[in-house]
Amino acid sequence: xxxxxxxxxxxxxxxxxxxxxxxxxxxxxxxxxxxxxxxxxxxxxxxxxxxxxxxxxxxxxxxxxxxxxxxxxxxxxxxxxxxxxxxxxxxxxxxxxxxxxxxxxxxxxxxxxxxxxxxxxxxxxxxxxxxxxxxxxxxxxxxxxxxxxxxxxxxxxxxxxxxxxxxxxxxxxxxxxxxxxxxxxxxxxxxxxxxxxxxxxxxxxxxxxxxxxxxxxxxxxxxxxxxxxxxxxxxxxxxxxxxxxxxxxxxxxxxxxxxxx
Numbered sequence: 001x002x003x004x005x006x007x008x009x010x011x012x013x014x015x016x017x018x019x020x021x022x023x024x025x026x027x028x029x030x031x032x033x034x035x036x037x038x039x040x041x042x043x044x045x046x047x048x049x050x051x052x053x054x055x056x057x058x059x060x061x062x063x064x065x066x067x068x069x070x071x072x073x074x075x076x077x078x079x080x081x082x083x084x085x086x087x088x089x090x091x092x093x094x095x096x097x098x099x100x101x102x103x104x105x106x107x108x109x110x111x112x113x114x115x116x117x118x119x120x121x122x123x124x125x126x127x128x129x130x131x132x133x134x135x136x137x138x139x140x141x142x143x144x145x146x147x148x149x150x151x152x153x154x155x156x157x158x159x160x161x162x163x164x165x166x167x168x169x170x171x172x173x174x175x176x177x178x179x180x181x182x183x184x185x186x187x188x189x190x191x192x193x194x195x196x197x198x199x200x201x202x203x204x205x206x207x208x209x210x211x212x213x214x215x216x217x218x219x220x221x222x223x224x225x226x227x228x229x230x231x232x233x234x235x236x237x238x239x240x241x242x243x244x245x246x247x248x249x250x251x252x253x254x255x256x257x258x259x260x261x
Contacts (some may be wrong), residue, residue, distance in 0.1 A: 005023045012046055014041060021036070022034060063203075063243060065083075065200045065221075067083075067200075070249075070251035074194055076192065077194075078228045080191050083200075085221060088214075089211035105139060105189060106187070112184045114128055115129050115178065118174055119172070122170045123169060125166045126166075127164050134159060137191040138187070139188070140155075142154060143183050144182040204216065221237065223238065224236075225250045226252070
């Protein structure tokens with residue numbers, strides 16, 4: 001704590017020590033003083049009290065999801081995966097369950113503000129205020145961008161640099177224009193890319209994709225993956241809880257490819 005911090009003192013013995021105060025001095029890392037009217041008392045042992053610094057910030061919890069891939073997915077050069085919420089926070093059969101047209105792709109934690117937008121030959125280019133961290137083939141959630149038809153879930157087509165990326169987007173051509181009202185979030189969608197596992201962070205306390213009341217709730221998920229040469233379609237379910245040890249494993253059966261003589 002520091003001078004002028006607001007504190008709450010509770011459980012201390014004697015008379016008049018407990019309550020809400022402001023720190024006056026901090027002589028050492030383990031002692032502090034505050035104005036307190038009362039009879040003088042020499043130092044005495046007191047281990048029952050608690051000090052709470054009300055200036056301490058509590059940060060939203062960020063969970064971690066690890067996806068593990070079996071060899072058939074790992075060895076398939078075009079294998080891809082998608083992570084969906086199994087349902088929304090209102091329960092099943094509300095139109096957002098996995099397997100429906102409006103199934104919700106899970107967003108990774110964090111977002112980046114947009115700076116510009118443009119479209120040519122049905123390809124949109126978005127500029128961002130800081131590094132977007134995206135790669136070709138990954139999923140991206142675009143929201144709040146002006147113009148027509150820019151917003152939604154897309155697959156990144158190319159990455160020109162750390163602050164520009166493109167995606168297929170049907171619409172009228174538009175020269176680059178300033179657009180600072182949008183936000184970019186990475187979907188949990190990507191190529192397996194020969195990896196045996198991939199980790200994602202998830203805003204456990206503040207992700208509201210499943211509804212206004214879903215922040216801080218466990219999130220049921222459905223993960224699907226498919227390849228071409230070695231990996232068949234596979235589906236696995238799990239739940240993102242308040243933990244950094246959430247794991248879903250995807251082990252696809254071997255794809256059987258036959259020639260047509």
